[in-house]
Amino acid sequence: MVVFSLLVVNKAGGLVFNREFHTGLATLSSNDLLILAGTFHGVHAITRQLAPAPVQPPNTPQNFPVRASGLEVLESSHFRLNCFQTITGTKFLLITEPAQPNVEIIIRRVYELYADFVMKNPFYTVEMPIRCQKFDAALDHFIKSRP
Amino acid sequence: MASPASTPSVPSQALRIAPSGLRYPTNKKTIYDRNLNRTRNAELSRAAFAFLFIEMINYAQRQVKGITDLEKRLNNQGYPLGLKLLDLLLSRSSTPGQPPTTRPTRLLSLLQFITTTLWKALFGRPADALERSAASPAEYMISDNEPLVNTFVSVPREMSQLNCAAYVAGVVEGVCDGAGFRTVSVSAHWTGNEDGGSGAAGGGREKVMWPGKTVFLIRFAKEVLEREEMLGKAL
Numbered sequence: 001m002v003v004f005s006l007l008v009v010n011k012a013g014g015l016v017f018n019r020e021f022h023t024g025l026a027t028l029s030s031n032d033l034l035i036l037a038g039t040f041h042g043v044h045a046i047t048r049q050l051a052p053a054p055v056q057p058p059n060t061p062q063n064f065p066v067r068a069s070g071l072e073v074l075e076s077s078h079f080r081l082n083c084f085q086t087i088t089g090t091k092f093l094l095i096t097e098p099a100q101p102n103v104e105i106i107i108r109r110v111y112e113l114y115a116d117f118v119m120k121n122p123f124y125t126v127e128m129p130i131r132c133q134k135f136d137a138a139l140d141h142f143i144k145s146r147p
Numbered sequence: 148m149a150s151p152a153s154t155p156s157v158p159s160q161a162l163r164i165a166p167s168g169l170r171y172p173t174n175k176k177t178i179y180d181r182n183l184n185r186t187r188n189a190e191l192s193r194a195a196f197a198f199l200f201i202e203m204i205n206y207a208q209r210q211v212k213g214i215t216d217l218e219k220r221l222n223n224q225g226y227p228l229g230l231k232l233l234d235l236l237l238s239r240s241s242t243p244g245q246p247p248t249t250r251p252t253r254l255l256s257l258l259q260f261i262t263t264t265l266w267k268a269l270f271g272r273p274a275d276a277l278e279r280s281a282a283s284p285a286e287y288m289i290s291d292n293e294p295l296v297n298t299f300v301s302v303p304r305e306m307s308q309l310n311c312a313a314y315v316a317g318v319v320e321g322v323c324d325g326a327g328f329r330t331v332s333v334s335a336h337w338t339g340n341e342d343g344g345s346g347a348a349g350g351g352r353e354k355v356m357w358p359g360k361t362v363f364l365i366r367f368a369k370e371v372l373e374r375e376e377m378l379g380k381a382l
Contacts, residue, residue: 120197120299122204122311132301137358 003143004079004095006110007033010127011089013041017130021143025079025095040071040093044083047071082107090114106146113138190271197299204311214309218334222317229321236264250326254367254375257326261319262289269318270295280364285331285372287365289319290338292357310335312361319363331366338362 008017015037048070074081084092084107117135207220251257262274280286294312312335320333
């Protein structure tokens with residue numbers, strides 16, 4: 001069970017963060033990574049529209065419509081790309097082995113670390129590339145401490 | 148007289164407005180009636196502080212010339228807090244019913260007060276070490292392995308000298324000055340800097356274990372030391 005890498009895509013579709021935790025994937029050039037992030041962002045936006053209009057569950061308040069989530073998992077023979085989109089539109093793309101369990105929990109925790117060490121950092125400007133030592137350190141510690 | 152409707156953030160039925168314009172709650176529980184010793188339930192949200200601290204740093208960053216200037220501004224923001232905390236913490240006694248603690252008059256008791264009472268009130272734990280500088284008798288060092296204000300702060304590489312705990316240094320300076328111990332300066336340093344003095348002697352392993360270890364260097368004024376010497380002889 002291996003978590004290969006994490007990409008963070010801002011709401012405009014730009015890659016703001018990437019980090020490799022485990023070797024196993026061929027390293028892409030930074031240009032290719034940018035294209036991957038941008039393309040995924042575009043495909044995600046289209047797949048959100050593709051979904052049929054959701055049926056409103058009877059007891060949901062009208063102010064909170066259930067939205068189509070868009071593309072969430074992309075799977076190949078050697079890896080699985082899991083996408084988690086926050087309410088503000090930031091996307092976390094976690095590339096893991098296909099058999100990796102509990103991805104939901106890992107990605108939630110990554111979001112928590114992002115909220116702590118990126119959003120609460122006085123020197124970070126939103127939507128800009130993330131360069132925070134403490135975020136890197138906390139991510140490494142979290143991913144590597146997992147059994 | 149302000150109408151209650153003009154201040155929507157305050158529930159109008161909870162406040163009555165006296166003819167003088169002073170507001171006080173209807174249950175007569177003003178801030179003066181409350182118990183001073185509210186330490187157990189007085190904990191605040193760390194996230195709320197983190198966001199407030201971001202704005203404080205952004206405010207301090209406007210029109211600064213350099214890192215020293217920025218640290219000076221953060222220091223100035225903490226100073227009034229230190230002056231007020233000294234009085235507040237002294238009037239709070241550790242056990243209810245006991246008379247309040249007296250103001251520290253000797254150097255060591257002041258430093259003890261800072262590293263235990265002040266640190267516990269602000270951060271919920273005592274400071275990690277208190278040392279006297281080998282270089283000068285007027286310099287004392289308080290170290291904190293992981294300052295609360297720096298929990299979420301990653302300083303960019305081009306400003307690596309900056310330590311946002313300068314704010315805490317300002318609080319310490321306020322306490323010292325308020326107690327009548329004039330300081331030349333109180334500053335916050337990362338250990339590993341040459342400025343950290345002999346506090347940096349911890350070696351490489353400590354640096355790995357506590358990457359955010361900060362030393363507060365307190366330089367007392369000359370007259371404080373002279374007085375201290377006289378008091379020492381009198382006893």
